[in-house]
Amino acid sequence: MNDRPSQRVFDLLSLTVGLTVLLHAPHLRWWLTLPLLALLGLRWHGFRHHQSFPRLLKLALLLLLPLLVIGYYGNLFGRLPGSALACGLLVLKLLETERARDVRAAIVFAAFTLMSALLFGQQLWLTIMVVLALLPALATLVALQAGSTDIALRQSLLTPAWLLLASIPFALLAFVLIPRLSSPLWGAPGADTARTGISDTMTPGNIATLLVDDSPAFRVSFDGPVPPRAQRYFRAVTMGYFDGRTWYAARPNSVHITRRPKAQKLIIQGPVLGYQITLMPTRQHLLPALDMPLKPAPETRFSFSRTLWRPKIVGSLFHYRLSSSPEYRLGTHLSRRETRIYLQLPAGFDPRARALAESWRQAAGQRSWAIVQDALRLYHDGGFRYTLLPPPLGRNTVDDFLFDTRAGFCEHYASSFTFLMRAAGIPARIVGGYQGGFYNRLGRYLLVRQSDAHTWSEVWISGHGWIRVDPTAAVQPQRISLGAGIANAGSDAWYQVPWLRDLRSRIDIVNRAWDQAVIGFNALRQKSLLTSFGVDPGNWLSVATSLGASIAVLFGLGLWWSLYETAEGDRLSRAYRQLARRLRRLGFERNSAEDPAAFLDRVADHLNPTEAQHLQQLSKRYQKLRYASIQAPSSLAIRNWQHDARQFRPGSVVE
Amino acid sequence: MIGSALRSLTPANGLRRLLKHHPSLLLRRQSEPLPVTLDRRRIYILPTGFGLVFAVILLVMLIGALNYNNNAALLLTTLLGATTAQSMYGAFRNLKGLRLLSIRTQPVEAGQHIVLGLHLQGSGRARIGLSVRSVPGLTQNFSVLPEAHDDIKYALPTERRGWLDIPALNIETRWPFGLFRAWSWVHPAAQVLVYPCAERAGPDPDPITDEADNAQKPLDEDDDFAGLRDYRPGDPPRRIAWKSSAKREQPVVRLLLSRDEKQPWRLDWHAIHGLDKEMRIMRLTRWVREADVAGRQWELRLPEQTLGPDQGPAHLHACLQALALLP
Structure with a gap:
């Protein structure tokens, strides 16, 4: 029996595999993606001309692939090495595809590999792409059927397309009713993915990649009007320990000071804003909160410096409600130990900055606020420049920045400012978080992107407590008054065109709906949805009955369709x-x-x-x-x- | 469908009722007159091996998506699962309403494949990726398109002469994805005629002449001689050309031309000696076919009946049918 798949089958299969590799390309290395695609093209050409792939080369590639993966990732398991291996094996499977059986095996494997692309991101566009890539996969199976040459290629694509459309209700029902796992069956999911967003260490220069990342960090719906841009400081972490190069939330290998259960005292001096934040998964504990939050939300806690954190890492979309007061007094009393912590400086670094700070202190004496003013004047008038591409710094990062390069962004300013304050005897710390955000008028919420990440300082002034000082504002006031997009790219950036901004707002509303309806549908939401339909989620019999009943209804619909005949004749x-x-x-x-x-x-x-x-x-x-x-x-x-x-x-x- | 079949099994006399309502549960079901419409009572569906493998992969995907708490992957898995599950309806619908209207055929010799022309109608819908199969026979793939009216050719092996009952035909489809197999058995109450097989080689028949006359007539070499050919078993000894045979290793016989070319052949059952019944039928079949090819008239004398003398396709068919149906 001639079991060789037809050219149409092989074309569709190659398309499926190519799309699968492309969907994995964002997280694969180029030296893997490009040769795989080239190999795929070569094989497709070979199949057209009835050439089989050399057996020895096939074997060599099969041995080379795991070696490459192990050599680069150090292991074969886990999401990244796993997806690299899967993509490689998929292409290698095509090299030996000579019979219908091989095609079926390749399609099954491709379906699995396609799904695994979603483990790296669950965005709406990616999901749509993956679903679209199912079309050629299913069309391959259609084309594999005997007699499929009796119909046009268009129809063998339409058949699975109609079936996919018709399956949406079924799929949604299953999606809603399938019980979610309360804890993973194996592994710590996502332990190997990069954390996103602000982190709890800061080396000047390293959030530059974050500042050009346009993906959403979180969205905020305010109960009342949105506070003005200059008040939109969302604190996520404070950093108090400096080793000369990097700021840490806590001194390495010591007790996490930011996680001390008791937060510094807060005195409210103005109106209170209520709001709800929907945070995209960060794989971290940090939660942004508008300065200055009153009470922690459920499942969250305050650190000593009144930043919000969650004992469980934020692995999926997380909603929390807070209220904040933009006018406040924080921590009017500072203990001796705390004073020592917030005055810490590494010995043997940055002598010129220390000398400068010392000279300010001698001039100002006990008037701390005058020292702060001195520093801000330096930034404003000292020829400093705001740029996302600063020149590299040497060993004495603060000295090099203040007296040499004078170019940088928020991290450089906050770092050097805090250093100067400490050197002048004023307790100070770095605050990492987000600033600004884009108000979506259509959706009536504030969208804060990763590019809105920001770093500023807090200084402790006796009698006033902690006061926020943003040295970046002294250099580049637009960063605060107009937003990160303008400050980073200049005011005439092409994507600031009004209609485009409007379009982006609309697209973001769709993304937000997707995030809330699909990605954020967790065990908790499932429970409340089931309860609202009168199903007791705790009672498995009740859940099973409703699942069975709805499947029966849909099955009946399918049966009706398959039994239904259009009446014959006129x-x-x-x-x-x-x-x-x-x-x-x-x-x-x-x-x-x-x-x-x-x-x-x-x-x-x-x-x-x-x-x-x-x-x-x-x-x-x-x-x-x-x-x-x-x-x-x-x-x-x-x-x-x-x-x-x-x-x-x-x-x-x-x- | 199978569920309802099992429910009706519970009462004591259930089995008979079951088979009455679900005749295709029996492979060797009662034959039935054409036309036959495939309705829901006689269509059965089970997943194929590939379908089971696919189900396992879906399960793996489901567990993976749940484990990684990944709702996009879960949605993709449920979508793929629902789509492939729905393909079951596609397979069912591909068979449902298909009508086998008639079977056309041409007789063949025993041992050859008889080609059945299945006249199938798809009630307006295109039905792609069907196949027909019978227990002894081969599998033939076909599609029924609304605009096409050609019969589906299905070759069936034959072994013996005589009437051949068309076996139960299994019509199945794995459309659209090959994950489910829907099938139905049709056992048409129809027979096709299988002619006897002709023997490969043997002696020529005698022309019809008066037997007494024939016996006394001397073999005139100069009158009727038309050539020589190798001796074959069964040639009458008096035809052997002894002189010529002496010069060769094999004996040869004289070929005789009948004096009147139009004189019909007499193909007589009783004139063949020394052969069993089937061999006689095979020889007569060969003679009949040779006479037809030569455009001669012939007369076939069988134990019960005599056909001809006549010629032409109708006579040929009558003779072959009579031979085929000899007890």
């Missing part, structure tokens, strides 16, 4: 069949030798005279409609016949 035939059915109930069956009119005449013989006359008339008119003219009968005439046939309701049979 309208006249259908009308005639209706009449014949009514006559059958009286016991008259048309036998196969009888023409339609003869049958009616025969039945008429058994009826009372008026009914018989009616039926005979119908018979005559039927003959006329059917046979009198070459042209098709007018639809009006047919409708009339149908109407009269419906009027015919024989009461009884006269024997």
